[in-house]
Amino acid sequence: MDKDFAARRRRDLIIAAVLAAIAALTPLFVKDVVVQNILILTLMYAGLSQSWNILSGYCGQISLGHALYFGLGAYTTELLFTKFGVLPWFGMLAGGVVSALIAMGLGYPFFRLRGHYFVIATIVIAEIGLLLFHNWEWAGAAMGITIPIRGDSWLKFQFLRTKLPYFYFALALCCLAWFVTWWLENSKWGFWWRAVKDNPDAAESLGVDVFNSKMGAAAVSAFLVAVGGSFYAQFVSYIDPESVMGFQFSLLMALPAVLGGIGTLWGPVLGAAILIPLTELTRFKLGGSGRGVDLIVYGTLIVLISLALPRGLLSLFSRPKKTGAAR
């Protein structure tokens, strides 16, 4: 039985390595900039959703305010860069740390809330963050920050002539988030999180530190999302509150995981691989007419999948367990 378990873990790791290798080779065949752009966003959202999944999927604390951490990552990086000349690589790290600390600071009061009240709190806090940045003069207020472009440079992590470095960074981020999840899944934290999600009272009676489990999940989740935010800021080289902290980011982190299979290792990647290209393609083909049709199309798809497979697309692949009790 232990062998089965170890074999399953190893199989997951091998599949991930093969998929990453295939992904790494795609730029050899895909030269179209529009398609490359979609691939980059898909990888980025896969990584973000994977990170969101740690707090909301594994630990069960549904957050619809992760745009806050995404935006904080973006802002920390760019403020440090434009105001103090700190290289984006350090800014990325700083953004991650700032977000993790803020996530824990917010968790302190809000992890006492349960269920829907917690979700509402996350939405409200992210909106407050958005408003603060809208009015914060030093941080560019509603005008935002334009990142000065001084030519292609790995040091400053900015590239005009090619998108490939962004592509590989997004791939690395996605792999990192996946690997962190894979690793934590079979650790004390992973077990604690799932226990807290399923039944906090029972978890407590088994010696689980429920509050600190949530804090840990929030910190890891916020850190990784902030790294994604800083990447995105470099990628689009212009940020304003709405374009890095808007509610749509919270949704686009949650949806792939929910669609693919919430609280699962592969759900977010699978969900993102379907949802993001669809979002981008419908926007590309049908959007522009006033931000409507594209959203209707993919909104409908989400509703259909949710109705047909409430446990996510991944449930299509899970083999039935050898159970005696019929359900």
Place this chain on the structure above:
Amino acid sequence: MTALLETRGVWQRFGGLVANSDVSISVGRGEIVGLIGPNGAGKSTLFNLIAGVLPPTQGSILFDGEDVTRMPAAERCQRGIGRTFQVVKSFETMTVIDNVIVGALVRNTVMREARRKAHEVLEFTGLAARADVLASDLVPAEKRRLEVARALATEPKLLLLDEVLTGLTPTEAQTGVALVRKVRDAGITVLMVEHVMEIVMPLVDRAIVLDLGKVLVEGKPADVVRDPKVISAYLGDRHAQRA
């Protein structure tokens, strides 16, 4: 030797309702003690006070020589108090083995050891064949058993069983009784709440009867069932006089 568990003058009030009044009980090492009483006697409240779900309004609780009156439940578990829930609280989206691993992690920080411990406990409780089944797919009797397995995985000194035998078929209840004996033989003290008298009485070394929040009688099961006060609490005064 001092008692493993002791409550001293414990009171619990919920608004105007007094659920426990001046309850002082003690449980010695290696005993199986039954906490019985009619519905609403305050058994579950006392149980929750001992497990650390909430602190008592007044009085103190000592475990293994240490005052744990205000200690949170998770810490009490680390000190060696394991419990089950009257309404089963399995981790439904997790497999049976994963449920038990959560408990095993209290004393095993290395995953491989926690997993080994969990398998050992499943073997002990007769759930080994169901290890890879989701907890939500278990039948009710197996869920009860899983509750016990999970608590045992924390390697408790004192196991609190909250109506684990209630609502089972007679055969299931007999296997349950055998398991409780096995637990005690493994050196674990057991305090169990039950209201099915005919099952608990042959099992326990000592019975404590609660009624209206107070300790009514305590002693050997055979004496307790004959006590007129107990009969009156369960069946009314008329029956007590006849007995």
